[in-house]
Amino acid sequence: MKILVTGACGYVGTTLVPKLLARGDEVVAFDIMWFGNDLTPHPALTVVRGDVRDAATIPLDGIDAIIHLASVANDPCGDLNPKLTWEISALATMQLADRAAREGIKRFIYASSGSVYGIKDEEQVTEDLTLEPISEYNKTKMVAERVMLSYADDMAVQIVRPATVCGPSPRMRLDVSVNMLTMQALTNGEITVFGGNQVRPNIHIDDITDLYVMLLERPELRGVYNAGFENISILDIARMVDAQVPTKITVTESNDPRSYRINSDKLLATGFKPNKTVNDAIREIIVKFQRGELKNEDRHYNLRWMQRGVQA
Template sequence: MRILVTGACGYKGSVLIPKLLRDGYSVDALDIQWFGNFLPEHENLNVIHHDVRDTAAINLAGIDAIIHLASVANDPCGDLDPKLTWEVSALATMQLADRAAREGIKHFIYASSGSVYGVKDEDQVTEDLTLEPISEYNKTKMVSERVLLSYADQMTVQIVRPATVCGLSPRMRLDVAVNMLTMQALLNGEITVFGGKQARPNIHIDDITDLYLFLLANPQHTGVYNAGFENITILDIAEQIKNSIETNIVVTPSNDPRSYRINSDRLLATGFTPKKTVQDAIDEITAAFHSGKLTNEDRWYNLKWMQQEVLK
């Protein structure tokens, strides 16, 4: 079975691709490689250095399924260049979905975001609640979801709304909550928390990548699924890190209104079971740092790297 993965060299893709290869899939790994390529060489891996916006040039011959991860990731990066964000994260998705349907590809897995709900007061944010995105990033995710669902009568469409992902990847990110705060503690012995009361759902990178494998193997589970298993505040995360690493916590005011808790009961009902936690991510990052396998680099911060290297 041959899988096309877009955004394959990113934070999630760099963990997902080795798992796909391990499980016997052949993989076309497509990525513009703004942040580099950390994928292993493998006889069943074809790495394609390509801009997803040029969808007409993507070779879909022999492709059985698409896992579409490509997007301009996170709110600050999405706001840097809204035109670029809409072209990459929405227009390219729409064009790729249309081509997939026209060319008979039967399975399309889409990485949306738990942030499409916007700011919610409900304790349990389920897939049936209204979507009220507040940034360019999650607006493009909402639009892309709607487009993909319109093809549900032509191919299997599975949409994942992940929580904030945490944990180690060969293409690391140190600008997501758990990873960022853990690195602050390791580098500075101090964590700066802005506000702190904002709730965030979290999912370990091994669990979100295992979920894509699960959906690939279980096309009967169609539609939209939340994927987040620990709804905790930013201050809770900081306190959890403090219990593992000797550090101080400094709380400062914040104008960030984003606060949401997602309910993943629909996903759990499929039989998928998460295996890792926020604490696992903290422990793994700490071990990698102390062993010298993880260092603090500009390329691990999407906004900083895009400003310096991509949009300069």
Template sequence: MNSKTVLVTGATGYKGTVLVPKLLAKGYRVIAIDTQWFGNFLQNHNNLTVIKGDVRDTHSIDLTNVDAVIHLASIANDPCGDLNPKLTWEVSALATMQLADKAKKTGIKQFIYASSGSVYGVKEEEQVTEDLSLEPISEYNKTKMVAERVLLSYTNDMAVQIVRPATVCGLSDRMRLDVSVNMLTMQALTNGKITVFGGAQVRPNIHIDDITDLYIYMLENPDKTSGVYNAGFENISILDIAKMVQAKINCEIEITPSNDPRCYRINSDKLLATGFKPNKNVESAIEEIISAFQAGQLKDEERYYNLKWMQKEVL
């Protein structure tokens, strides 16, 4: 077991709630910072310190004795980012810049950043690799791109590891039902019908267990994984995801027109070449959501939809 201390921002969010227990199980000490807008589902643990705080208050974040930062905090997804652009830039770009600067001054040697696979914008290429141009189209994507650029300027000071994840799917105690696989599965379970807007749009996907395992893999292999990495292993159209759900739940699929041009694919060969291997997929996410719902462990709740919840509780 190790005795490293890891600061995780956005630690009570969808990914953080899965990541933090994994870090604790491996013997890390974890300092978890989050506004807790969506609650706190982390269990108490001797090696866990949970701080209800805002990453924008960088001066109040104590980095003394911290060995590495895993920076997950941001205003997540396009609709939420567009809700209050000023907030989005402050949280997702400015706070990242200030935190990186503080990490450098404190002597922290490792900074892992959760960017987004959507920073490429809409690409025609079948293989969207890390060297393609970034042409973000939403406030969310733009802040991620700017934060990446800022962090890469610190590569002489610390190991900077940037992940561009696909759309995450699967179960978390702090669930999200506004991401494609989770949302379509829940629609089928609660309505017996899936509504697909358009359907031809392709989304890259990654299971929540794989993305959280990847952050730990990067934490433990800083030399092998410095730089920028795509992380998504299944590029699937929305309609095909709906059909995967339909194969497991008796439901109908209704297709309606869409004016959403966003079509994202990513290629993760660079990441696979480091030795990282995913263990799960979209199908396992669908199966796990169905099981949790049928066991009464998962309900269709308003707080699992970021946009609705932020409009109601935060802004």
């Protein structure tokens, strides 16, 4: 299978692409490379530096399936430049979907976000609940989902609403909760928790990438799927880190009330099973750090890096 992966040089993409290549797929990796390119060269890998906002430049010749990961990731980055966020995360998705449908591509996997639900009181946040996004990032994901579903008669549309991803990747991110708190413990000997009662759903990076691979193999699984298996408060995540890296935990006040929970029973009913946990992610990050393979650098923090003006 020949697969186009947009955002292929990102946190999820750099873990996903090697798995696709290992399956024997041919991969076209399309990315603007704001954060560089950590993909290992491979005979079946073509890396294209480009901007998804220019849909006509995205190579679709011979493509059997698209995995669309490209977006401005997380709330702070989305709010940094709302116009840019809408152009990349919503408008570009619409243009790519339209072009894919016109060119007869029959498979389209879209990476949305578990945060599209907004703040919910329900303990079980299932796919049938209303979407009430509260940030530019969440809103663009919701709009892009609706665009994608409008093409459901033209191609197999598979939408994933991932939890917060955790664990090590070639293109590392240290601005997501588990990874960030683990790095704080390793470098400072102290974790600062703002509030702490906010709940975040989590999924290991190996599990979310395994899910994309499974969806390629199961085109009949159409529609929307939550993907997250551990709904844990920020304070409890800090305690899990402390259990592996003894550290001081300092709790301060927070004006951020956002709590996200998701229920993934619909996904589990397909036979998909997660193989890793938050504790696995913490342990793996510790090992990478201790081996000198992971350092606390600005390029691992999306907002810091974008504030340097890498985006255009």
